[in-house]
Amino acid sequence: MDEDELITGHLQELRRGTVVLACLLRLRTPDYGYALLEALDTLGFSVDANTLYPLLRRLEKQGLLTSEWNTDESRPRKFYSTSPEGEQMASALTDDWGRIDDSLRRLIRGEDS
Amino acid sequence: MTTLTDRYVWAVVRTAPEKQRPELEQEVRGLVADAIDARLEAGSPTAERDALVELGDPLALAARYADRPLTLIGPAYYLLWLRLLKLLLAIVVPLAVVGIGIGQFVAGASIGAIIGSMIGGAIQVTVNLGFWTTVAFVIMDRSTRGAPIVTWSPDQLPEVPSPTQHSALGQLIASVAFLTLFLVALVWQQFNPYLTGSGEVLPVLNQDLWTFWIPWFIALIVAEIGFAFAIYFRGWSYPLAGVNVLLNLAFAVPAVWLWVTGGLLNPEFVDAVAQHTDENFAEAWHITSIVVVVSLVVIATWDVIDGFYNAYRVRHPRLSATS
Structure with missing residues (x-):
C-alpha cells in the first residue's frame, strides 16, 4: 500500500462517522437522494451511493428524517427532510463534534489535559 | 424488451418483503434515473451502465436496505465457531477413524479396504462436521442478529506452552x-x-x-x-x-x-x-x-x-x- 492509499483510507475512516450528521444538517432543506449524494460529494464526504440510500431509509425509520414524494417534476422523487427529532439529534451530534474538535486542538497544541 | 435498469431494479426489490416492493421499486428506479440523467448531461455514451456500476451489486444494495448481514458468520460468532470446529475435528475425526478401522478389521476386510474406508471415513466425518457446525452457527448468528451469546473472560486464557x-x-x-x-x-x-x-x-x-x-x-x-x-x-x-x-x-x-x-x-x-x-x-x-x-x-x-x-x-x- 503506498502513501496516497494509506492517507485516503484514513481520511475516509475519519469522515465516515460524520456522514449522518452531514445528512441531518443538509436535509434541513428538503432534497432528494441523488442531489444529496452530489452535494455531499462536493463537500468532500465521499460516501457510496449504495451506502447513502439505505442510510437515508434507516434514518427515516428511526424518525430522524421524514420523506415525501414530490410529483411536481417530470418524474416523482422522494424528498427527505430533517424531522424535529432529527434536529435534536443534529444538535447533540454537533455539540459532540465541537468537543472532539476541542480535544484535538489541545492535542495539537501539546497540552496533556 | 427489458432494459438494464429494469433488470437492476428487479434484482434489488426481488428479496424485499412483498408489501414494501412497490415503494422500494419506485425509489430505486428514481435513484437510477437521476444518476443516468446526470451522466447524460455530462455527455456520457454509456450513462446507464455507468450509473448502475456506481450503485453496485444489487444484492448488496438490497441487503443494506433490509439491514441483512453481508457475512455468513459475523465477528461475534466467528472465533467461537473456529474454536469449536477445531476442537470437534481434533476429537471426533481420530475417534471415528480408529473406530472404522477396528470395525472393518473385525469384519475381516483386507488391509487395502481398511485403509480405504478409514480415509473415506475421515473425509466424510470432516466434511459433515464442518458443514453442520457452520449451519448451526449461521442460524445462531441470524437468529440473534449478531449479538454474542458467550462473552469472553480472562479465565478462558490458555496456558503458555513451554518449549521443553x-x-x-x-x-x-x-x-x-x-x-x-x-x-x-x-x-x-x-x-x-x-x-x-x-x-x-x-x-x-x-x-x-x-x-x-x-x-x-x-x-x-x-x-x-x-x-x-x-x-x-x-x-x-x-x-x-x-x-x-x-x-x-x-x-x-x-x-x-x-x-x-x-x-x-x-x-x-x-x-x-x-x-x-x-x-x-x-x-x-x-x-x-x-x-x-x-x-x-x-x-x-x-x-x-x-x-x-x-x-x-x-x-x-x-x-x-x-x-
Whole structure:
C-alpha cells in the first residue's frame, strides 16, 4: 500500500462517522437522494451511493428524517427532510463534534489535559 | 424488451418483503434515473451502465436496505465457531477413524479396504462436521442478529506452552520408569512365569524369541532410555524427532509382525489361557488381537507426531519472555 492509499483510507475512516450528521444538517432543506449524494460529494464526504440510500431509509425509520414524494417534476422523487427529532439529534451530534474538535486542538497544541 | 435498469431494479426489490416492493421499486428506479440523467448531461455514451456500476451489486444494495448481514458468520460468532470446529475435528475425526478401522478389521476386510474406508471415513466425518457446525452457527448468528451469546473472560486464557524445560524432568522420570518396568517384565515373564491351575509354569513369550527378538527389544528399551536422557539434556530437535521415528519403527514393526504371525506368545501359554476361559475364546482372542495391533500402531504414530510437534515448538517459541 503506498502513501496516497494509506492517507485516503484514513481520511475516509475519519469522515465516515460524520456522514449522518452531514445528512441531518443538509436535509434541513428538503432534497432528494441523488442531489444529496452530489452535494455531499462536493463537500468532500465521499460516501457510496449504495451506502447513502439505505442510510437515508434507516434514518427515516428511526424518525430522524421524514420523506415525501414530490410529483411536481417530470418524474416523482422522494424528498427527505430533517424531522424535529432529527434536529435534536443534529444538535447533540454537533455539540459532540465541537468537543472532539476541542480535544484535538489541545492535542495539537501539546497540552496533556 | 427489458432494459438494464429494469433488470437492476428487479434484482434489488426481488428479496424485499412483498408489501414494501412497490415503494422500494419506485425509489430505486428514481435513484437510477437521476444518476443516468446526470451522466447524460455530462455527455456520457454509456450513462446507464455507468450509473448502475456506481450503485453496485444489487444484492448488496438490497441487503443494506433490509439491514441483512453481508457475512455468513459475523465477528461475534466467528472465533467461537473456529474454536469449536477445531476442537470437534481434533476429537471426533481420530475417534471415528480408529473406530472404522477396528470395525472393518473385525469384519475381516483386507488391509487395502481398511485403509480405504478409514480415509473415506475421515473425509466424510470432516466434511459433515464442518458443514453442520457452520449451519448451526449461521442460524445462531441470524437468529440473534449478531449479538454474542458467550462473552469472553480472562479465565478462558490458555496456558503458555513451554518449549521443553517446564515438565522435562517429569517426562524423563516417567519415561525411564515405564521403560524399566517394561524391561523387568520382559525378563520376569521368563523366570517367574504364569502359573497354571495345575502348578505348571509357563513363560508368556515364545521361547524361540530369545535367539534374536527378545535381545532386540531389550536393546531397544536401553536405547529408548538413552533417548529419554538425550531429550532431557539437549531438548527436542528435528534430528532427534527423526531418531524417534526410527526407534518407533524398530519397535512397532517387529511387534506387529510377530503378533500377527502368532510368533510372539508362547503357544502353550495361549492354550493354558484358553482352557481357563469359556468357549468364546477364539472370538475374544481375535478381537484382542485387533485391539493390540491397532493400539501399537496408534501409539507409535502418536509418539512420532508428538516428537515432531515438540521439535516444532522448540524451533518456534511462543513467547520470548515469561515472568
